[in-house]
Structures are given as C-alpha cells and as structure tokens.
Amino acid sequence: MKYVNKLTFLLLVSFSATFAQEKLTKEQAIKLALENNYGIKIAKNQVKIAKNNASIYNSGFLPKVVANADARYSLNNTELTNRDGETSEINDAKSQTYNASIGFNYTLFDGLGRSYNYKKLKETYNLSELEAKTIIENSVLQIFSVYYEVAKLTEDNKNILESLNISKQRLERAKYSFDYGQSTKLQLLNAEVDVNNDSISYINNLRFLANAKRDLNLLLGRPVTTDFTIVTDVKFNIFFELNALLEKVKKHNIEVLKSNKNIELNKYDLKVNKSFLLPSLTLSGSYGYNKSKNDASVFINQLSNGLNTSLNLTWNLFDGGTTKTRIQNSKITADNLLIQKEQIENELERTTANSLEVYNNALFILKAEEKNVETNKRNFSRTEEQFKLGQITSIEFRQAQVNLLNAKSSLNQAKYDTKNAELKLLQLSGELLNTNF
Structure with missing residues (x-):
C-alpha cells in the first residue's frame, strides 16, 4: 500500500504540473522546426552559398x-x-x-562559355533550393512522426490511468469484502497485484512519453527539457486516387524535379565544353x-x-582531343541522366502504389479498431455489472478490463499509423509543405 500511496503522490504532482505546460500545436511545431532545426538551418545556409555562387561577381562577365x-x-x-x-x-x-x-x-x-556557365550557376542555385526542400520535407515528416508518437503515448497514458483507477476501485471493494468475510484473501491479493501491474505500466508509459518529448524538442532545436502538451486530434484526407496521385508525383515530386534540374545542368555542361571549340x-x-x-x-x-x-x-585549333572527349562524355552523361529519371519515375510509381495500399489498409484497420473499442466497451460494461452482482470471477473481470485497454491502445496506434501513411502520400505528391495540418 505504501507503493500505491507513492504513486498517488506522483499523479498529483503530474496533474498540477500540466497547468503550467505550453500547448504545442502541429503548426507551432513546424514553425519552430523551420526556424531552429539544425539540419534545416544548415540546408538554408547551403542555399545562401549557392546564391552567392550564382552572383554576377562569380560569372566572369566583369573585368579584372x-x-x-x-x-x-x-x-x-x-x-x-x-x-x-x-x-x-x-x-x-x-x-x-x-x-x-x-x-x-x-x-x-569566349565562345559563349561565360554565358552558359552563368546560366548553369543559376540552375545550380535552383537545385540547391530543391535539395533544401528535400531536407525540410524529410524533417517535417520526422517531426510529425515523433509528434504523433507523443500524441499516442499521451492518449495511452490517459487510458492506462483510467484502467488504474478501475483497478483501485476494485481493490477497495476487495478490501471491504475481505474485512466483512465476503471474499477470500486470494481475491484481495489478485486485486493488489493488478493495481501494481497497472501502476508499473503507467510509470513506464510516463517514461516513454518523457523520452518522446525530448526527442521532439531536439528536432525543434530547443532545450530538450522543455515540457509541453500536444493536440491529439487528427484529420484525414479520406480518399486518394492512384492516377491523380501519379500525375502529381510526376509534376511535383522533389526527386523528379531534381532529376529534371540535373538534366538542364548537363545541357549547359555540354554547351560550355563546345565553347572551347571557338576562339x-x-x-x-x-x-x-x-x-x-x-x-x-x-x-x-x-x-x-x-x-x-x-x-x-x-583560337585553340587542336588541344590533343581534350575538348572532344569532354563533349562525348557530356552526351553520355545526358543519356545516363535520362535513364536515371526513368528509373526514379518507375520507383516512385511503385512507392506511390505501395504507400496508397498501406494508407487504405490503415484506414480499414482504423475503422475496425474503432468498432473493436465499442464492442469491448459494451463487453466491459456488462462484465462490470455481472462482477458487482457476483456472477463472474475477478479473473474474468480483469480479462475484460485488459481487453478494453488493449483495444484502446490498438486504436491509438491505428489512428496515428494512418496519419503517418497519409503524410507519406502527401510527400510523394509534393504537397506535404502546402498542406494545412
């Protein structure tokens, strides 16, 4: 019982602390990440370097x-x-x-070499922006994954606490029944064991939640000890159509855009190499x-x-074939880039189809888990009534209680798995950063 009293004290402390915690919304989390995330800050600096390189001062157009x-x-x-x-x-x-x-x-x-080099630098700057966008997208996806892990653990915490309170009420009834000779010592001991097990689950879940919050704070680039609460509600874009998704993927996916940009850069490389043939x-x-x-x-x-x-x-009339070799290699590189683009598009088509199937399956599982929770709630309610009337044993009551807790936990997992699957589809279609979360 001393253990239970200590746990009660911890619960009171945790409840009083929640009033001072900030409410971290998804929009606020993304805003903080764009400002403070270490990988995003480095990517932005890389874009600045590319912008400097694309300046007129690095073009060769100005005299010395x-x-x-x-x-x-x-x-x-x-x-x-x-x-x-x-x-x-x-x-x-x-x-x-x-x-x-x-x-x-x-x-x-100079055979227009400077002009093509300058245009190539401009395209390199555009490519660096796409590279930065890739890092931002991946960071946002990672942040949401951890954010929803915090949300899941928060709701699990609530459910475990509800189950713990039920176990405590059962323990009180078992104590009264034992004191008045209406139950055996075994029933009292079983009730105490169940309270202890639920207490351990609750404390472990608190630890997991604290770890997840520190992980999220690290991604947001702020002190890892910052405490906060989050919004556990999620909204779903219930329907995705494969052909429409594939069209968006071909037009807006970052990997496709980078592939197109590399093809453009290679065209300028070829023109630069050809400029050496002129005086x-x-x-x-x-x-x-x-x-x-x-x-x-x-x-x-x-x-x-x-x-x-x-x-x-x-006018370099003959340079030993160096320029000719460069031109030939640029043409071969162009062929390789086209092959790579085709490979990227095929892989994205496969990944999109697989991700859509994962999302649709996740939606089905989510609906099934919602029904499962409702069924377990009804089952537990009836079991609780029968237990109070003495028509079933404490073991049967405990089983119904555990089934309900597991069903709620599975529903939480399904809900956030579905949301993460949706975010993956949005990333593939290039709409992740344009979505209202």
Whole structure:
C-alpha cells in the first residue's frame, strides 16, 4: 500500500504540473522546426552559398583590374669601356627606380562559355533550393512522426490511468469484502497485484512519453527539457486516387524535379565544353608611370608615363582531343541522366502504389479498431455489472478490463499509423509543405 500511496503522490504532482505546460500545436511545431532545426538551418545556409555562387561577381562577365607598384635601390661600382678602348670608373653609383601601373583585362568573347556557365550557376542555385526542400520535407515528416508518437503515448497514458483507477476501485471493494468475510484473501491479493501491474505500466508509459518529448524538442532545436502538451486530434484526407496521385508525383515530386534540374545542368555542361571549340577575344590595357635615376647611365634621370592597350585573339585549333572527349562524355552523361529519371519515375510509381495500399489498409484497420473499442466497451460494461452482482470471477473481470485497454491502445496506434501513411502520400505528391495540418 505504501507503493500505491507513492504513486498517488506522483499523479498529483503530474496533474498540477500540466497547468503550467505550453500547448504545442502541429503548426507551432513546424514553425519552430523551420526556424531552429539544425539540419534545416544548415540546408538554408547551403542555399545562401549557392546564391552567392550564382552572383554576377562569380560569372566572369566583369573585368579584372590590377594595380602594381614597386621601388628599387642599388649602389654599384661600374667600369665603362668605349669603342676606342678608353676606360673609366664610376664608384658608388646610385640607381633608383620607381614604377606604378594600373591595368585591366576583359574577355570580349569566349565562345559563349561565360554565358552558359552563368546560366548553369543559376540552375545550380535552383537545385540547391530543391535539395533544401528535400531536407525540410524529410524533417517535417520526422517531426510529425515523433509528434504523433507523443500524441499516442499521451492518449495511452490517459487510458492506462483510467484502467488504474478501475483497478483501485476494485481493490477497495476487495478490501471491504475481505474485512466483512465476503471474499477470500486470494481475491484481495489478485486485486493488489493488478493495481501494481497497472501502476508499473503507467510509470513506464510516463517514461516513454518523457523520452518522446525530448526527442521532439531536439528536432525543434530547443532545450530538450522543455515540457509541453500536444493536440491529439487528427484529420484525414479520406480518399486518394492512384492516377491523380501519379500525375502529381510526376509534376511535383522533389526527386523528379531534381532529376529534371540535373538534366538542364548537363545541357549547359555540354554547351560550355563546345565553347572551347571557338576562339576567344581579350582586351587588355594599362596606364603606367616609371621613373629612374642612375648615376652610371648616360641619362641620369628618366621619366615615362602613358597608356598601353592590346587586343588578343586566341583560337585553340587542336588541344590533343581534350575538348572532344569532354563533349562525348557530356552526351553520355545526358543519356545516363535520362535513364536515371526513368528509373526514379518507375520507383516512385511503385512507392506511390505501395504507400496508397498501406494508407487504405490503415484506414480499414482504423475503422475496425474503432468498432473493436465499442464492442469491448459494451463487453466491459456488462462484465462490470455481472462482477458487482457476483456472477463472474475477478479473473474474468480483469480479462475484460485488459481487453478494453488493449483495444484502446490498438486504436491509438491505428489512428496515428494512418496519419503517418497519409503524410507519406502527401510527400510523394509534393504537397506535404502546402498542406494545412
């Protein structure tokens, strides 16, 4: 009985604590995840990197401007000999040179390679957004899975507590009956055992619930010790039609969209490689300032400044077959990407059909479990009446009680299995992030 009293104390503490807990809705959970989830934050940063790479500053379209300057000093002994054989010496001759220039280099034409590269960078940025969306979708699916696990354990907790209260009431009746000599010690002991077993189940379920909440907090990127309650109600999109689903999958599924994007990127790779077959034209120019002083020179001081420009045409007529090899490989890669796309579409068609079958089966099981709960409720109600009248044993009563608890637990499992199956279909059809949960 001391064990039961301790449990009662724990229950009172848990009930009083629930008033201070936040109510975490599904919408709030998704909002927190989009802001704080570690994987999503990293994915967003990867998108930012791709956006920077797709900037005009990384395109090669802007000219390069370089400034140079240097100063030199030397002290030499110099011996000079003219054509007549006369020699002269200059000792400790100083030489000073100062140079400064600013120049630019700009490619006027490169076979359109820059243009295709720039377009490829833009498409790479779009692909990075799809990659980030994949991570977000998978994170959302994982968050819902854990959220519904918390919901299931919450409802299981409620059902176990109801069963525990029934067992406690039975224990009280058994005590009174035993005290007045209307039942045996065995019936009292059986009632105590059942209370203890239900108490253990309740405490274990509390532990599972606490673990699940910590798992969810981790996915939401917040302190894992944050306590909360959740909304256990779920809504279902009762009907999905296979052909309509497959149409959406082909148009909106992330893997299909990424496959299409990779095909586009390969087209730009091919065009970039072909650009090496064409000439390139480069314009360069500079403005320089030069000053020198040399004691050993005929002209002691020299000063020059001015503008220099040049136009350079380069045409690589033969590069040993490197460009040809790249072009051939790009075409082969294009064939592989088309094959991969076909494979992805076939696999998605199979996965969609399987997932739809799982969902429909889950709906059937859900309806069957709902009926099963109603049947067990009626059975338990009648069993309870017969038990109070002494027409059945405590073992039969306990069996009906356990059957009802198991039926409720199975219904909870079926309800959230069905919802998870629905979310999988929404992800396959590309509608997961557009759904009102």
